[in-house]
Amino acid sequence: MPAVDGSGSPTTDAELVDAATLPGVPDEFQRLWTPHRMAYISAGREPMEKTCPFCAAPGKSDEDGLIVARGKTAYVLLNLFPYNSGHLLVCPYRHIATYDQATDEEVAEIGALTQRGMRVLRAVSNCDGFNLGMNQGAIAGAGVDAHLHQHIVPRWASDANFFPIIAKTKALPQLLGDVRRTVSEAWNA
Numbered sequence: 001m002p003a004v005d006g007s008g009s010p011t012t013d014a015e016l017v018d019a020a021t022l023p024g025v026p027d028e029f030q031r032l033w034t035p036h037r038m039a040y041i042s043a044g045r046e047p048m049e050k051t052c053p054f055c056a057a058p059g060k061s062d063e064d065g066l067i068v069a070r071g072k073t074a075y076v077l078l079n080l081f082p083y084n085s086g087h088l089l090v091c092p093y094r095h096i097a098t099y100d101q102a103t104d105e106e107v108a109e110i111g112a113l114t115q116r117g118m119r120v121l122r123a124v125s126n127c128d129g130f131n132l133g134m135n136q137g138a139i140a141g142a143g144v145d146a147h148l149h150q151h152i153v154p155r156w157a158s159d160a161n162f163f164p165i166i167a168k169t170k171a172l173p174q175l176l177g178d179v180r181r182t183v184s185e186a187w188n189a
Contacts, residue, residue: 052144054149057091066078066080066180069113069116074090074093076088076091078179084153084154085179086125086179088152088183095146096148099148127154127155128156130153134149
């Protein structure tokens with residue numbers, strides 16, 4: 001059967017389309033397919049404007065809120081959409097958007113909880129390093145930009161570099177509940 005164009009007319013070899021230009025054909029970009037995040041995306045910003053997830057978490061049980069540790073002015077919980085197993089977030093209880101709005105007491109406790117989180121993750125997961133960071137504002141990449149939170153992402157020599165996070169699928173070998181239990185138990189030991 002001869003090749004046809006969009007109108008159904010036969011085409012010549014010169015009119016054939018390069019298959020590499022068609023949609024869905026592999027290109028130089030790698031895709032990270034994360035269909036589980038569709039619930040988060042399709043909900044839009046409205047639910048977070050009504051109920052801040054970082055204000056709601058402390059009112060839940062540790063298991064339901066994925067909370068690992070509670071301090072006086074800040075607490076630690078697992079990221080619901082982790083980059084790596086053990087990806088922790090350190091949040092002040094107070095609903096503030098940026099680091100410069102934190103009190104000296106909050107800054108000190110966020111720092112102390114971050115250090116403790118690193119020590120615990122190193123002990124329970126044998127990680128080789130960490131990515132630490134705060135995205136301040138939506139323009140800087142904060143998914144929840146109205147409530148300050150610091151990321152603690154454990155890293156291993158065998159997980160290569162930052163590119164797997166944005167370019168390939170990450171294998172998360174443990175369920176969030178299991179990670180929370182392991183980290184919480186080590187935290188309180």
